[in-house]
Amino acid sequence: MSTTDLLASLQNSFIGRDTEYPTVDGKRGPRIYLDSAASTLMMGPAYDVGHEFLEHYASTHSDLHYAARGASHAFEWAHDKVLEFVGADPANYCCFFAGSGATAGFNRMAASLARARPGRDVVLVSEMEHHSNDLPHRHHNAEVVHIPCEGEFERYGGLDMESLRATFDQYGERVNYIAVTGASNVSGAITPLAEVAALAHAVGAYLIVDASQMIAHAPADMDAADVDVLVFSGHKIYAPGSPGAVIAKKSVLGEIKPAELGGGMVDDVYIAEYMPTATLPDREEAGTPNIVGAITLGAVLDLLTRVGMDKVREKEIALIDYAWKELSAIDGVTLYGPDPAEVARTGTLTFNIRGFDHGLTAAALNDYHNIQVRNGCFCAHPYVRELLKKELWEMDIDPDAPNAEGDIERKRGMARASLGLYTTRADLEALVAAVRDLVARRDEIKSQYEPIGSNGYRHRQFSPPAGDIFDPARNLENFLARSA
Ligand SMILES: Cc1ncc(COP(=O)(O)O)c(C=O)c1O
Structure with a gap:
């Protein structure tokens, strides 16, 4: 076809x-x-894939009965589809699912990065952000600096790169990360991610991209733009009921402690101590996942990759x-x-x-x-x-x-x-x-x-x-x- x-x-x-x-x-x-x-x-055929999976439904994290083996395979396939869709080389990036949209991902990354890099006490956020990609950073970090946009009044929008450059110059290595939208949910203005990544990396800061409004509308290439973390909601890309997705460099995830604890993310637990697993994405996916939603999302992404x-x-x-x-x-x-x-x-x-x-x-x-x-x-x-x-x-x-x-x-x-x-x-x-x-x-x-x-x-x-x-x-x- x-x-x-x-x-x-x-x-x-x-x-x-x-x-x-x-x-x-x-x-x-x-x-x-x-x-x-x-x-x-x-999307109809993606819904069908999720629905047909229910004929084989079982939870993941086991390989020993047929259905669990099928579920584990399909859930892993969904992770692979996300990585492929956002142009993230699996050698360097890992995908994990979290919550019911992008909000859970931002809260997780804000809390984890603030804890992991206390010497960097400033976070940059654009003035275009959805509250989901603003308030978690305000909550978890000592100082959030808002970067203005270009233009004025009804034409305001599109990140002001001059101002961003000046802010990086001002705060330098105090900047932990910049959190910016890939595309605004109000005006649709698209951010030049590769340029932002280069400015961030020059001072050792990370780039977190809110791809909620970009993901269904424009190609994403994390490798090419050198994006450190990208977050999106599955329900904004034709898979309502699917989880949020976080795609992060393994090197970034290696620096942070798992933010959520529970089943599936530990190697062993004793009364005196517990040992979180080093295996990704398991370490970041505590609890029974939204398997059906993830598979439906994987199916959407597979079809859109083909288009x-x-x-x-x-x-x-x-x-x-x-x-x-x-x-x-x-x-x-x-x-x-x-x-x-x-x-x-x-x-x-x-x-x-x-x-x-x-x-x-x-x-x-x-x-x-x-x-x-x-x-x-x-x-x-x-x-x-x-x-x-x-x-x-x-x-x-x-x-x-x-x-x-x-x-x-x-x-x-x-x-x-x-x-x-x-x-x-x-x-x-x-x-x-x-x-x-x-x-x-x-x-x-x-x-x-x-x-x-x-x-x-x-x-x-x-x-x-x-x-x-x-x-x-x-x-x-x-x-x-x-x-x-
Ligand atoms: C740009 C942007 N970021 C984040 C979110 C939050 O997504 P969710 O509600 O799926 O967590 C939205 C939702 O409208 C959005 O448009």
Whole structure:
């Protein structure tokens, strides 16, 4: 099968891509899912691999009965697939799974590296980071220095390399590591990792990359960029329910003590002492792992490796260029982050429509157009505030005032449309048409909504209860009725 055919067949395989929902006009139709930066849909054949594995399910860490032997082999295969996908030579790198996303990996690495290198008391973090790749470093290290981005106001974004250079010069060998995103979850701005690695290594610091938003959108090559540690969430690359993945140089892991203790990571335990194993990744994977999730993730990565991430990226660039051009041409729409012609970006587009709060935009796109986008500050509050600064000032809101009162949550945020492998040009044409419709019918649509909570909106006549959408209890009742 050609890579083009494989890509097309994968694009059609996603579970839930065409799930139908009702809209305000009384119709029902397939959704357009543009919330992939939060979590992606499940790739069909990868789900099948995980599901079929259940026929042989057993825990790992044993070779002596058939199922455990199969499970151990498949779990090891998943590790190999991760290493291959991120261009990490197994001679130098090791992969381990942790938690249900990237958050566990950052907490682990922050705690372990702070403990392992107490003489280096400074950590650098970019201002674009998701809280997951900021707060663990603040918690575990004496000093965190935030590196600004280039540009200002709505064009703010893309790491300011001059400022980074100056900060490395200033702190030198006090820097333990720099933690930076591979691509922002707000603007999609991509970081030049090889350049950052060279600056870090010049003073003996490590580079930790948050690849959560990069992994499904752009090729990763840890060897070529000389990245020390890379962390990502499996649920952001078409394997919801899979674990987080940490890929680290063996030399780095050799310096740290295992952060989690329990079964599977020790050679022997006595009442008086215990001996953690030297074997990787076992040393870093205490407890019974998420085997099914890891195998599903391995299957996704195998298939995407066959397609080639260059090809995935090329397809996405065409979609980003189209959406950026069309949305920025609409009067009253502000797009955030650097222009993709100037800074490479992944398929994440944040925007506001004049006269609409971000929550209202998200609700109206859902209710009137069956388009699912996210809204808010996306767990990247400092970056979003910087991008919104001018608009908030114009509304007499001080973006930097902690605990500001009033309508601040309703005003402080954006709508975010984020792409996945399944996103088509037609999906984006529908988004552009829907945004135009919201602009054209601003007053009429606004009058249909009432504010709820600190930043939500509810349509006055049309608001199907959550239980009508999916209700596990109802599913069970159906099973029980069939079994009776
Ligand atoms: C850039 C980035 N980093 C980290 C995370 C945290 O990932 P998780 O919630 O899967 O741990 C996210 C999730 O949205 C993200 O977008």
